[in-house]
Amino acid sequence: MKKSYLLFLLLFITFIPVGGLAQKDPCFDAQLDSLYNISSNSIEKYDYKEAIIQARNLIEEARLRDNNSYIFHAYNMLGASYSDLKDTIRARENYEEALEYAVKSRNDTLVLWANNNLGNIYSEDKKTKQTGIDYYNKAIALAKKLNSKIEVLYPTVNIAWTYLDNDAPSRAKPYLEEAWEIVEEIHKDDKYLLSQLNYLTGRYHAEVNELEKAEKFLKEAIANAEDENYLIEASLAYKEYAKVLFSLEKYEDAYLALDKYEEYNSEVFEQERLRQVEIANAQFDNNEFQNNLKLAEKEQEYQAQIIKKSNEKIFIMLVSSIILVIILFSLNKINRDRTKLIQELKHKNKELRDSKDEAERLARLKTQFFSTVSHEIRTPLYGVIGLTSLLLEDESLKKHESDLKSLKFSADYLLALINDVLQMNKMESKQLRLEKVSFHLQDLMTSVLNTFEFSRVQNNNKIHVDVDKDIPSYLMGDPVRLSQIMMNLVGNAVKFTERGNIYISARLRKVVDENYIIYFEVKDDGIGIPENKQKTIFEEFSQVSTTNYSYQGTGLGLPIVKKLLELHDSEIKLKSEEGKGSTFSFVIPFEKDKDRRETARNEEVKSSFKEYEDSLHPKKILIVDDNHINQVVTTKILKKENFECDVAGSGEEAIEKLQETNFDLVLMDLNMPGMGGLEATKKIRESNTKVPVVALTAVEVDEMREKIYNAGMDDIIVKPYDVQQFYQIIYRNMSGRKIPCEL
Structure with a gap:
């Protein structure tokens, strides 16, 4: 039975004045404050009809001003009104609306009050008591955040009361202890709070069978209540006190306590009866008000439907007329727009053709750029990798072997990077076959x-x-x-x-x-x-x-x-x-490959070498390359296998040397100033069709393969290359085994 304290708390929270000190608040509004005061005063007089009307007016006006604080107070008063009228469903709905606007107002105090009021509603029902306790706990958390001990006190006592009403004294104990600490600190002279806490503490001791302690606290509760003539509190305390005295077998004192309970209860009953009459009258007025409101709404809806139908007819006629006019204008505009669109389409088609041509030009430039970059980077890499490979084989440089291997690895890594980028470009341009x-x-x-x-x-x-x-x-x-x-x-x-x-x-x-x-x-x-x-x-x-x-x-x-x-x-x-x-x-x-014998690969290579060694031709090779470093690298690699080498720096010089000297093989660079490798090979083939010509190039083979073979070349070596495979291609072509296999 905690309704007495809860009612006090509810009224305390609902009727905190918004005027006065609140005028310093930026949310204060004189007109809204007036509506608020009228509604709250009506609740005090049990005039719930007027309280509800003014609260709803307050909501409308506060919404027009976007004042969430006053909207909260309006819904809070509606919740209080419906709670007094025993309409718990509407009370809960309005308190929930109040919580929503308290949150929107970003005022933690309002949020605290809303949570406490919802706790009051839910905790009255045993089925929803835990929901009520959860709301109380939210109120406590906010009060602690605001560092307001009095605000902590109310939901704390309410939780204790809820647990006592639900036969859980052990769970009520810590909340009672915390309440006592707060009261002792800031409200130790407040007779009302002391009567409530002594009453609840006495109930707790009675329920855990600590009857002497219960007797002490209940006597103190009675004294506090009688000092200030708190009828309800005195009545509740005497009733519980009589139970404890009876359990202590103090039967005479118990009967005296019951007499006092009956005395106070009669006075409370009379006041409550008058209050219930006022509530009943208000409830009747409110029901009548609600019914009249519904009838008015139905009448308004009926009138609105009639107006709507009339408006619909007028609207249909108006729209039909407008549509006819629009159709005439549209037909005329369509004809003009059609001519304009045809002209725009022709212009767009021209732009698309130009864009396509530009895209194709850029694609060709991109391909050309990558091809040029490939050649320009691979050419010096050929020198780096070739010279490094030769230096690694030099016994006198063994102490630098680790450094040379690192150098070769870096060059190989750079070559792999170039190849990866070129390979991705080629695949994106759909050139790869x-x-x-x-x-x-x-x-x-x-x-x-x-x-x-x-x-x-x-x-x-x-x-x-x-x-x-x-x-x-x-x-x-x-x-x-x-x-x-x-x-x-x-x-x-x-x-x-x-x-x-x-x-x-x-x-x-x-x-x-x-x-x-x-x-x-x-x-x-x-x-x-x-x-x-x-x-x-x-x-x-x-x-x-x-x-x-x-x-x-x-x-x-x-x-x-x-x-x-x-x-x-x-x-x-x-x-x-x-x-x-x-x-x-x-x-x-x-x-x-059905045309090749299933022999060991090394035997075939040896056979190629043997065929060449048995040849009567001298091992003389013409190196055609405009890059001096490449000439040096290629010459040194070939001389390691005892080849005789001659060098030509251009296509013209290569043709002259071939006319003067018989060579067993020509290594022909493709990109040279003046006459390039392809043109030089074509000239050579006009007079010499037997000498093997092998392309030695840094360009992308896929881009040039067909041109290379059409020019009359026999094989391809891509710089930089693996030295052993380089020798293999040389021997194969010099021995007459013309099986193109670029390196």
């Missing part, structure tokens, strides 16, 4: 491994290669694209593995219509790839994040692999776990 030539798979794998020998040693890795013996030695396909795929995958494995193992395998899956379906796999036990990065690494310029700078790169390798496999109608597959390594795999079908 697959070749179908004969190649030796084991040689290709060996060449790939040799490329990463320095990196393998530097990272202290072991590489294991397994090529299925059932795979034919010679296959028909595009060895250059397969090499690029393997170079990128093996390069990644070597780069991201330290002191580990790399497994490279090629297995024959099956043979379908003379196509050998080969499964390739590159596996490592390196750092692995996180699951959330396994899709993005195949996007251009994407990398796995790492703090190790040595892992940095362009992020183009795997996108190139993906696009190259798409050309083969295949796809890259990845299995990886961070910290446990990665496995990349793919499948490509190849045809068997």
